[in-house]
Amino acid sequence: MPLDFTFTEEQEMLRQAIREWCSKNLTLEKVREMDTKGEIPHDVIKGLADLNLLVMTAREDVGGMNADWVTTVIAAEELGYADISLAVPVFFLVQAGWGFVVDRYASEEVRQDYVARAIRGEGFVGIASTEPGGGSDVAAMKSRAERRGDKWILNGEKTYISGTEEAKAMNGGYFTIVRTEPEKGHRGMTAFFLPINAPGVEVVKRFEDLGRMAISTGGFVMKDVELTDAYVIGEVNKGFYLTMEGFDCARLLVAATCVGAARRALEIGMDYIKQRKAFGRPIGKFEGIQFELADLWTELQATRWLVYRTAWMMDKKYKEGAFSPLEVCQWVSMCKLKAPQLAFRIFERTMIWHGAYGYTKECPLEMGLRGVMSYYIGAEGAQNIQRIIIARELLGKEFIPYR
Ligand SMILES: Cc1cc2nc3c(=O)[nH]c(=O)nc-3n(C[C@H](O)[C@H](O)[C@H](O)COP(=O)(O)OP(=O)(O)OC[C@H]3O[C@@H](n4cnc5c(N)ncnc54)[C@H](O)[C@@H]3O)c2cc1C
The missing domain is CATH 1.10.540.10 (Acyl-CoA dehydrogenase/oxidase, N-terminal domain)
Structure with missing residues (x-):
């Protein structure tokens, strides 16, 4: 067994x-x-x-x-x-x-x-892939690196990047993806490690986000940033594939963290519906509430085990080569598709159970709603991109909608 x-x-x-x-x-x-x-x-x-x-x-x-x-x-x-x-x-x-x-x-x-x-x-150490022109189409990024002598010269702009202020303060840097041979499309892209304090990198923006307020989201411009070969990650022109590998790792963890937050929301919700009374009894006695709890709890358990099953596949892939990268990628996308949207729904429903109190900052749930929304809207990859990946593995590459 x-x-x-x-x-x-x-x-x-x-x-x-x-x-x-x-x-x-x-x-x-x-x-x-x-x-x-x-x-x-x-x-x-x-x-x-x-x-x-x-x-x-x-x-x-x-x-x-x-x-x-x-x-x-x-x-x-x-x-x-x-x-x-x-x-x-x-x-x-x-x-x-x-x-x-x-x-x-x-x-x-x-x-x-x-x-x-x-x-x-x-x-x-962060990720800087997205550009002002868009984030979903990684192969369409415009930032470039040119070879001059024994150096690489980077130019371009990255935006909606998590942790720019923290990276600056801590002298950190980013896995970033740029074009090195533009005519080769995604086969002409290279990953670099970009120190945020390298001469020529200027953090130009801190966004006023909806949620996860304690970590910054910003943007930076690269103007003639000089990097040696030591800052190339992996092989030249293989950066697209490393970016996809990184997305798999990060998306799995995004899903796990949304599962954790959603579990907390349901626990907060359960505490409340057991003690809040309406019509002479705890609201948790009403089927309109407890049936919803039962449905959400069941979905959460299903999603949680989807995430652990995918983590197990990742371990098998790295340790034994047991699953192909595309197979794992499809499972990761199922996690990234499901967990943030379920977490958002769980925060929304548990806030509703709290009535007016749920709409105040005295209740912690609104922080969660704002936080999981970042992953629902698309940080580490938009929902439709996950759907495209899942369907690609089910139907075949010829069904990729944008080709
Ligand atoms: C809080 C936050 C933090 C972030 N942190 C980082 C970070 O650290 N590093 C980084 O590189 N990026 C980061 N991002 C950016 C994130 O990766 C992008 O938001 C994401 O990749 C989507 O790109 P976009 O926002 O440009 O939307 P777009 O690519 O412009 O897409 C817009 C909408 O169109 C849909 N869409 C696009 N293509 C298709 C298609 N073919 N079929 C159907 N629908 C489609 C998308 O699903 C989306 O809903 C962050 C985003 C947020 C919100």
């Missing part, structure tokens, strides 16, 4: 350690404070580093845990449960997902400096 849904002892211990830390250091009061002040305090980042959660997917020689994907999903789920605004989960998952790809394919120079510092909570 090979099908076994249990976690290892180490995984259970890690889940417990994160829960304990969050119950003291990442309470809903603290999350509200971060949401209001618009920043993640240093003690929280240090706490994540002390728990070895930052870029936990990186290898041990730079200080990482070399964590597998099931373990990393556990961390993402627990952080989503604690910080329903999703600011800390974003800080965690962008780095665990994209930091994994940087650690795997970047030079020793980049790994030993940028990845190692991010792991210690003294740096930041």
Whole structure:
């Protein structure tokens, strides 16, 4: 009987350690404070580093845990449960997902400096793919890198980028994708590690977002930014494929974090409907409410196991080559499609159960609604793009709608 849904002892211990830390250091009061002040305090980042959660997917020689994907999903789920605004989960998952790809394919120079510092909570590794012209069509990005002598010269603009302020303050950088041989389309794109404080990089914007207020979203311009070969990630002209690999890693963690946040929302909702009375009894006694709870809980469990099954596939892919990248990609897209939309619905419904109180900032749920909306609307990939990937694997490449 090979099908076994249990976690290892180490995984259970890690889940417990994160829960304990969050119950003291990442309470809903603290999350509200971060949401209001618009920043993640240093003690929280240090706490994540002390728990070895930052870029936990990186290898041990730079200080990482070399964590597998099931373990990393556990961390993402627990952080989503604690910080329903999703600011800390974003800080965690962008780095665990994209930091994994940087650690795997970047030079020793980049790994030993940028990845190692991010792991210690003294740096930041993000993703800068989206441009003012759009994010879904990665192959249409306009930013370029030209070879001049033994250097690469980067020009272009990236926008709606998570963590630009944090990256600047911590001297971090981004996995970024640019054209190196424009006439070759997606086969002429290269990934670079772009230090945010490199001469020629200018952070030009901080957006006023709807949610996850404690982490910034911004944009930057690259003007004649000079990088050596040490900053090329992987092979020249293979950046598109590395970007797709990074999206798989990050999207899986996005789904996990949405599952965690949605679980918290249902727990908050259950506490409320057990004690709030209308017509002489707790509102949880009314079928109009408890049937909805039962439906949402069932959907959440189904989604949660979809996410863990996909994490298990990712581990099999990396450790044993057991599943093809496209197969895994389809499952990841199912997770990214389902979890944010379900989480959004769960926050919306549990807010409704709270009546007028649910519409106030005295109730924590609105932070969650705003937070999960970021992933529902498209951070780490829009919903329709996930649908295209899923349908492509079901129907064949000839059914890709934009070709
Ligand atoms: C809070 C937040 C943080 C973000 N952080 C980052 C980051 O750190 N790094 C980064 O690179 N990007 C980041 N993004 C950008 C994100 O990756 C993009 O929003 C996403 O890829 C979609 O791109 P777009 O917003 O330009 O929408 P578009 O690509 O312009 O798409 C607009 C709409 O059209 C739909 N659409 C597009 N093509 C098709 C099609 N073929 N068929 C049907 N529908 C289609 C999409 O589903 C979407 O609803 C962030 C976004 C948000 C909201």
